[in-house]
Amino acid sequence: MKNYFEFSERKTSYKQEFIGGLTTFLSMAYILVVNPLVLSESGMDKGAVFTATAITAIIGSLLIGILANYPIGIAPSIGLNSFFTYSVVLGMGIRWEVALTGVFISGILFVLLSVLKVREKIINVIPKDLKYAIAGGIGFFVAFIGLKNAKIIVGSDATFVALGDFTSGPTALALFGFIITSVMLVRGIRGGIFYGMVISSIVGMIVGIIDKPTSIIGSIPSLEPTFGVVFSELPNVFTPDLIVVIFTFLFVGFFDTAGTLIAVASQAGILKDNKIPNAGPALLADSSSSVIGSILGTSTTASFIESTAGIAAGARTGFASIVISGFFLLSLLFSPLLSVVTSEITSPALIIVGAMMVAEVRHIDWTKLDIAIPAFTTIIMMPLTFSVATGIALGFIMYPVTMIALKKHREVHPIMYILFVTFITYFIYIS
Structure with missing residues (x-):
């Protein structure tokens, strides 16, 4: 095995x-x-x-x-x-x-x-x-999903998003889970995310935020x-x-x-x-x-x-x-x-995992705008459109554009041009 x-x-x-x-x-x-x-x-x-x-x-x-x-x-x-x-x-x-x-x-x-x-x-x-x-x-x-599910971030007519009510029981429990999980991970405790879920579930049932099965x-x-x-x-x-x-x-x-x-x-x-x-x-x-x-x-x-x-x-x-x-x-x-595994329990894990994944952007060559603009478009549009696929599509549309602008069109794989046309057609159709 x-x-x-x-x-x-x-x-x-x-x-x-x-x-x-x-x-x-x-x-x-x-x-x-x-x-x-x-x-x-x-x-x-x-x-x-x-x-x-x-x-x-x-x-x-x-x-x-x-x-x-x-x-x-x-x-x-x-x-x-x-x-x-x-x-x-x-x-x-x-x-x-x-x-x-x-x-x-x-x-x-x-x-x-x-x-x-x-x-x-x-x-x-x-x-x-x-x-x-x-x-x-x-x-x-x-x-962002974790913050939304925990109601740490909520919708707002004035500013689109705003801070939630930290005195609310479920939100407070999610914040507790986020803090306790962060402390364990910072101290190098392997499995800290899992242990954070367990501790939060127990605390949630004790204080009555989570219903016992x-x-x-x-x-x-x-x-x-x-x-x-x-x-x-x-x-x-x-x-x-x-x-x-x-x-x-x-x-x-x-x-x-x-x-x-x-x-x-x-x-x-x-x-x-x-x-x-x-x-x-x-x-x-x-x-x-x-x-x-x-x-x-x-x-x-x-x-x-x-x-x-x-x-x-x-x-x-x-x-x-x-x-x-x-x-x-x-x-x-x-x-x-x-019934014990509520959004308040899983949200802290998603927030922390998000923080870990964002570290990958350090490998991007941000000094080259022909790379930085498509990369930034991909990154920012995922949470803003609430869709991984849409973020990828918009970034892939920008990539051939910036490469052509610098006369690097031969460095772009033909498949990327096919995706470019496909994505533009798709967005025109669903508009």
């Missing part, structure tokens, strides 16, 4: 991988609660979606761990499930069964692009400075309401509206996963010669998960950026993904315990 997962090369251990895997699971366990809530508003059965979400996460995380040796958790995307419900079903009036079939087809296209190594080729030709910008931008984005074991809801509906709806998919929907699922899922892989590989120290090792198997695992998830009854999957919390806690290999899968399996039986 140690040889297969390269424990020696990546300087890790079973304990380190277990704590890292558990930390990632706790950071992304909210999807088991949020995904059924969001998709149920489209008319889907909440219980069936819960089971589909858990099983998809189990299979997806196992695939990427075993095939690609990456410490990443895969589950239904929190952004794409919102797009599925609010834009496609409620906004466009498309039945959820047909929309789910659109997810299935986009997943098949993902698999084909992965097998043909198109996705891997695109990721590997991204200039190294933009790779570091993606990792740093995701760091800001992750931290009413039971430990719960029943597993049936998949029958959603399982396999995509096959009966295939003839209804090929309409102009659904083609646009399929392309959007494809576009956002592609670059969300690309950004996550780049960020994870960079943070874990396994990015080599500006290339991501085992990118092909990792992308195949991700795309296969979308196909499986749509058949079971859930929206498009993605490699979760919360995996960086597990890496910060010590995860370095695919064994951590096996641990993640194991806890998702247990969650099917012990779902009532998930």
Whole structure:
């Protein structure tokens, strides 16, 4: 097992991988609660979606761990499930069964692009400075998510964002978790992020901010309401509206996963010669998960950026993904315990992980404006648009522009020009 997962090369251990895997699971366990809530508003059965979400996460995380040796958790995307419900079903009036079939087809296209190594080729030709910008931008984005979820930062009509109410119990608990976790990490305590979550959970239950679970074991809801509906709806998919929907699922899922892989590989120290090792198997695992998830009854999957919390806690290999899968399996039986893992508990981890990831921007050559402007655009637009994919797209549009301005057009890979045209067309269409 140690040889297969390269424990020696990546300087890790079973304990380190277990704590890292558990930390990632706790950071992304909210999807088991949020995904059924969001998709149920489209008319889907909440219980069936819960089971589909858990099983998809189990299979997806196992695939990427075993095939690609990456410490990443895969589950239904929190952004794409919102797009599925609010834009496609409620906004466009498309039945959820047909929309789910659109997810299935986009997943098949993902698999084909992965097998043909198109996705891997695109990721590997991204200039190294933009790779570091993606990792740093995701760091800001992750931290912003943590600050928002903890209500440390709230919306404001006057200034768009403002400080939240620090006297509020949940916000105070998140601040406590942030401080205690920071202290442990600064003092060099490995696994400080995980221990911070545990301590915050206990304190939250003691002071009454977090409800104690009413039971430990719960029943597993049936998949029958959603399982396999995509096959009966295939003839209804090929309409102009659904083609646009399929392309959007494809576009956002592609670059969300690309950004996550780049960020994870960079943070874990396994990015080599500006290339991501085992990118092909990792992308195949991700795309296969979308196909499986749509058949079971859930929206498009993605490699979760919360995996960086597990890496910060010590995860370095695919064994951590096996641990993640194991806890998702247990969650099917012990779902009532998930009520303890609230946003106040996971937010401090996301803020701290964001701080760690932002360090990658030090590798960018900020003295060259032809590099600095596209890099800065990528970084700043991720949190401001609340989308990893949009930040990447806008940065990739600016990169050929600045290079052409300096007559360095021959240094730009042809694929980057293709992406340039594709992104501009996409933004014109959705405007």
